[in-house]
Amino acid sequence: xxxxxxxxxxxxxxxxxxxxxxxxxxxxxxxxxxxxxxxxxxxxxxxxxxxxxxxxxxxxxxxxxxxxxxxxxxxxxxxxxxxxxxxxxxxxxxxxxxxxxxxxxxxxxxxxxxxxxxxxxxxxxxxxxxxxxxxxxxxxxxx
Amino acid sequence: xxxxxxxxxxxxxxxxxxxxxxxxxxxxxxxxxxxxxxxxxxxxxxxxxxxxxxxxxxxxxxxxxxxxxxxxxxxxxxxxxxxxxxxxxxxxxxxxxxxxxxxxxxxxxxxxxxxxxxxxxxxxxxxxxxxxxxxxxxxxxxxxxxx
Ligand SMILES: [Zn+2]
Numbered sequence: 001x002x003x004x005x006x007x008x009x010x011x012x013x014x015x016x017x018x019x020x021x022x023x024x025x026x027x028x029x030x031x032x033x034x035x036x037x038x039x040x041x042x043x044x045x046x047x048x049x050x051x052x053x054x055x056x057x058x059x060x061x062x063x064x065x066x067x068x069x070x071x072x073x074x075x076x077x078x079x080x081x082x083x084x085x086x087x088x089x090x091x092x093x094x095x096x097x098x099x100x101x102x103x104x105x106x107x108x109x110x111x112x113x114x115x116x117x118x119x120x121x122x123x124x125x126x127x128x129x130x131x132x133x134x135x136x137x138x139x140x141x142x143x
Numbered sequence: 144x145x146x147x148x149x150x151x152x153x154x155x156x157x158x159x160x161x162x163x164x165x166x167x168x169x170x171x172x173x174x175x176x177x178x179x180x181x182x183x184x185x186x187x188x189x190x191x192x193x194x195x196x197x198x199x200x201x202x203x204x205x206x207x208x209x210x211x212x213x214x215x216x217x218x219x220x221x222x223x224x225x226x227x228x229x230x231x232x233x234x235x236x237x238x239x240x241x242x243x244x245x246x247x248x249x250x251x252x253x254x255x256x257x258x259x260x261x262x263x264x265x266x267x268x269x270x271x272x273x274x275x276x277x278x279x280x281x282x283x284x285x286x287x288x289x290x
Pocket of ligand 1: 152155169172173
């Protein structure tokens with residue numbers, strides 16, 4: 001996977017600083033970088049970047065998401081979700097593309113495919129014709 | 144003879160095997176463990192499909208099974224619960240449904256996956272225990288048994 005989400009500081013119009021705690025709804029256009037703590041929901045057509053020290057307890061709907069910090073919550077991205085080596089995610093991902101780098105941890109449900117992260121698609125609706133697997137969690141496969 | 148350190152695909156306990164061996168009997172649980180790398184290019188429907196080595200499901204491969212491998216690459220169709228001790232790579236041509244457990248995951252743009260995931264270094268037993276570690280554990284076990 002050659003391309004990756006650019007997270008240069010100058011690209012972010014909104015920054016939640018390392019000492020900041022933010023609770024609420026964030027709806028805007030453009031890119032947000034979370035270095036501090038955020039609780040609530042984020043909605044943007046741009047990108048969301050949670051840096052190494054950042055903590056998010058939120059529902060996120062965005063163009064793309066890059067994670068280096070901790071997230072508790074569901075992520076919906078029109079394009080791509082990137083979990084970098086230090087990332088910890090507990091929640092569900094729905095996106096067109098997903099990358100989980102070695103070292104990152106992700107526990108949750110995942111719906112990824114070219115038609116699954118499409119703009120306008122309701123975030124919570126399961127993919128058409130795709131049922132949840134009837135099988136119990138993976139642990140069962142180890143016996 | 145080069146030795147490879149593996150984990151039994153059934154009981155997860157460490158085994159040392161000849162690098163060229165195609166299978167080995169686990170001395171812990173007495174299960175026959177496949178140890179050769181697999182390239183799957185056909186239709187496979189079994190309850191459990193496991194190797195203590197790499198597995199690649201090619202574009203022609205269609206697998207309905209619980210899969211266990213040291214590293215897994217999917218280019219074809221896979222339906223079932225997956226455990227990979229290291230990486231799971233889902234290529235753009237792949238269609239995967241089930242649950243994934245592994246140390247790392249990459250889904251190429253274009254790939255389709257629906258299911259539960261548990262990804263991270265702590266989600267899988269350690270792939271290659273050091274000989275020292277295994278010997279130390281065995282020594283400790285012997286010592287404990289001796290008392
Ligand atoms: Zn065994």
